[in-house]
Amino acid sequence: LSTSxxxxxxxxLIPADGIGHExxxxxxxxxxxxxxxxxxxxFFLLDAGFEYFKRKGVALPEETVQVLKNECDCxxxxxxxxxxxxxxxxxxxxxxxxxxxxxYANIRPVIAVxxxxxxxxxxxxxxxxxxxxxxxxxxxxxxxxxxxxxxxxTRLITERASRRIGQTAFDIAVGRPRKHLTIIHKSNVLxxxxxxxRETVRGVPALPESAGRLDDVTVAEQLVDSAVYRLFRExxxxxxxxxxxxxxxxxxxxxxxxxxxxxxxPSINAGDTFVMGEPVHGSAPDIAGKSIANPLAAIRSAALMxxxxxxxxxxxxxxNAVDIVIRxxxxxxxxxxxxxxxxxxxxxxxxxx
Ligand code: GGG
Numbered sequence: 001l002s003t004s005x006x007x008x009x010x011x012x013l014i015p016a017d018g019i020g021h022e023x024x025x026x027x028x029x030x031x032x033x034x035x036x037x038x039x040x041x042x043f044f045l046l047d048a049g050f051e052y053f054k055r056k057g058v059a060l061p062e063e064t065v066q067v068l069k070n071e072c073d074c075x076x077x078x079x080x081x082x083x084x085x086x087x088x089x090x091x092x093x094x095x096x097x098x099x100x101x102x103x104y105a106n107i108r109p110v111i112a113v114x115x116x117x118x119x120x121x122x123x124x125x126x127x128x129x130x131x132x133x134x135x136x137x138x139x140x141x142x143x144x145x146x147x148x149x150x151x152x153x154t155r156l157i158t159e160r161a162s163r164r165i166g167q168t169a170f171d172i173a174v175g176r177p178r179k180h181l182t183i184i185h186k187s188n189v190l191x192x193x194x195x196x197x198r199e200t201v202r203g204v205p206a207l208p209e210s211a212g213r214l215d216d217v218t219v220a221e222q223l224v225d226s227a228v229y230r231l232f233r234e235x236x237x238x239x240x241x242x243x244x245x246x247x248x249x250x251x252x253x254x255x256x257x258x259x260x261x262x263x264x265x266p267s268i269n270a271g272d273t274f275v276m277g278e279p280v281h282g283s284a285p286d287i288a289g290k291s292i293a294n295p296l297a298a299i300r301s302a303a304l305m306x307x308x309x310x311x312x313x314x315x316x317x318x319x320n321a322v323d324i325v326i327r328x329x330x331x332x333x334x335x336x337x338x339x340x341x342x343x344x345x346x347x348x349x350x351x352x353x
Contacts, residue, residue, distance in 0.1 A: 018283025020078020129248025263294025
């Protein structure tokens with residue numbers, strides 16, 4: 001996405017639930033600290049989430065969608081706490097937003113910066129998660145059969161979505177030093193759905209639009225269960241991993257354990273015309289309101305969003321500042337073994353931007 005001609009950068013802020021209200025303000029501060037190295041940011045604070053649903057009866061107000069579509073260049077989303085039980089009238093706003101804005105790629109880099117007791121060496125990978133279909137089409141039905149209740153869910157995999165996520169993953173892989181892509185699937189069991197995903201992604205380099213550009217990328221494929229095993233045993237074998245929605249969601253959360261905390265892992269939800277940064281962590285209701293949420297994933301998500309928009313130098317300033325704070329190790333939140341508050345960690349980052 002090119003924004004080189006913009007004089008302002010219009011950013012939607014959707015904290016949503018729980019610690020989203022603590023980490024999104026930190027990301028906003030980081031963007032403001034960049035000063036004139038990006039177009040003047042203009043922020044739009046927008047509603048969504050389960051907490052909002054409980055107050056207003058709607059999880060994703062139409063106004064939020066319209067402001068994002070018509071006013072904003074990009075957005076930052078915090079976290080949402082959808083209930084595990086069915087709540088009549090409620091549907092996950094983040095799943096809906098990704099569809100509304102056609103943000104088909106969820107890009108989640110997992111990089112080791114500083115050694116922690118749990119950290120394995122050489123973790124530097126990107127999970128590229130298909131963001132619009134798989135089981136997340138949320139077509140579930142409950143019926144009663146001979147043996148009692150029967151629940152069914154539709155799992156949708158299309159050639160179009162598999163091709164475009166494949167193109168995104170190959171494009172990322174070809175731009176990285178190792179140029180290696182692993183396709184994650186389970187097509188020994190789900191030969192129709194995962195089979196289509198695997199074959200379509202594999203076919204990307206042969207598409208006319210690839211024009212030989214992707215020929216340097218080496219491609220491996222792996223069953224999702226074995227991929228999780230190898231991810232924990234030898235994470236260094238992975239460079240870019242591309243996966244259908246559910247596997248990508250699970251693998252990226254799991255990979256966070258390799259670098260110390262889910263509180264460090266950023267993502268962007270990217271489409272052809274819009275990008276939305278989003279920390280991979282959830283709303284963490286157990287720590288919400290205690291000012292101990294780790295702001296670094298949200299801050300890094302702001303950097304990823306800016307890089308996607310073409311502001312690579314500004315993104316690097318934020319990322320380097322975060323890396324210094326992690327390496328320094330003195331001012332960290334409890335998830336990383338520290339005792340600092342969200343605001344203290346944010347202040348440390350701001351000083352170094
Ligand atoms: N920022 C990521 C996030 O909110 N994760 C929790 C999650 O996946 N929620 C889905 C939902 O509640 O609908």
